[in-house]
Amino acid sequence: MASLALPVNEVFETIQGEGFHTGVPSIFVRLQGCDVGCSWCDTKHTWQVLESDRVQPELIIGASGDTARWAMLTPNQLLEQFKTRYQAKHIVITGGEPCIYDLHELTNVLITAGYSVQIETSGTYPVKAAAKAWVTVSPKVDMKGGKVVIEQALHRANEIKHPVARERDLTNLKTLLTGMTSNLDVLVCLQPISQQQRATELCIQACIENNWRLSLQTHKFIGIE
Ligand SMILES: C[S@@+](CC[C@H](N)C(=O)[O-])C[C@H]1O[C@@H](n2cnc3c(N)ncnc32)[C@H](O)[C@@H]1O
Ligand SMILES: Nc1nc2[nH]cc(C(=O)O)c2c(=O)[nH]1
Ligand code: SF4
Ligand SMILES: [Mg+2]
Numbered sequence: 001m002a003s004l005a006l007p008v009n010e011v012f013e014t015i016q017g018e019g020f021h022t023g024v025p026s027i028f029v030r031l032q033g034c035d036v037g038c039s040w041c042d043t044k045h046t047w048q049v050l051e052s053d054r055v056q057p058e059l060i061i062g063a064s065g066d067t068a069r070w071a072m073l074t075p076n077q078l079l080e081q082f083k084t085r086y087q088a089k090h091i092v093i094t095g096g097e098p099c100i101y102d103l104h105e106l107t108n109v110l111i112t113a114g115y116s117v118q119i120e121t122s123g124t125y126p127v128k129a130a131a132k133a134w135v136t137v138s139p140k141v142d143m144k145g146g147k148v149v150i151e152q153a154l155h156r157a158n159e160i161k162h163p164v165a166r167e168r169d170l171t172n173l174k175t176l177l178t179g180m181t182s183n184l185d186v187l188v189c190l191q192p193i194s195q196q197q198r199a200t201e202l203c204i205q206a207c208i209e210n211n212w213r214l215s216l217q218t219h220k221f222i223g224i225e
Helices: 075-085 104-112 147-156 167-178 197-210 218-222
Strands: 006-015 025-031 071-073 090-094 116-121 134-137 159-164 187-192
Touching: 006 075, 006 218, 075 104, 090 104, 104 116, 134 147, 159 167, 159 197, 167 187, 167 197, 187 197
Parallel strands: 025 090, 090 116, 116 134, 134 159, 159 187
Antiparallel strands: 006 025, 006 071
């Protein structure tokens, strides 16, 4: 079977700064492409997949930074790089929106090679990945995708990491959770948007009230990627 290459924006090794796996040494694979359009998005440079930004794979591996460049890489090419360049045993597939793409082959190849794998997704596309992959859904409830897809994603989720700027984001999350057709058994983290003080205060209060967790984008506090 032909191997499915994916458009990769960057590959880098760091500490997972968000959610349940905060603090875990991780290799990040950032895929290019997202059509959701969050106004506060950290990675706007990943939204468009333009042929004019396509480069050779050598320019992507290990060269991180906020550029719109991308290269097509197969799961085995990625695995080879991970084994030779990096030490972390946890892989985070993010973007952009990684679930635009079928991630079955990539996640299976990595899990078979002994890595744990996490996917960061907005829940706007069905999750197509190995059953053992840890799925973090960061719901974009006001945005595209619709109720059926987000419900499927939340049922697949191991963790919900909800971005919060204002009170309404909390109301939206509660509406989403209570509107589910069947019960969810999932960890909920609240993540203040862009380290804003008001957002952080709202998150702290809601975490205490609901026994949820606080996710603080710790990498931004210590100035690492
Ligand atoms: C850049 S997104 C990429 C993965 C996927 N598109 C998603 O939204 O989950 C990774 C995570 O960063 C969060 N995020 C993006 N910009 C943020 C910001 N300015 N402040 C806090 N969290 C942010 C997203 O909600 C998501 O949990
Ligand atoms: N250190 C670090 N942790 C992260 N967790 C999720 C990230 C993302 O952009 O998806 C991210 C990121 O960009 N850096
Ligand atoms: S879904 Fe994720 S990558 Fe896309 S705009 Fe929103 S935060 Fe950014
Ligand atoms: Mg980030």
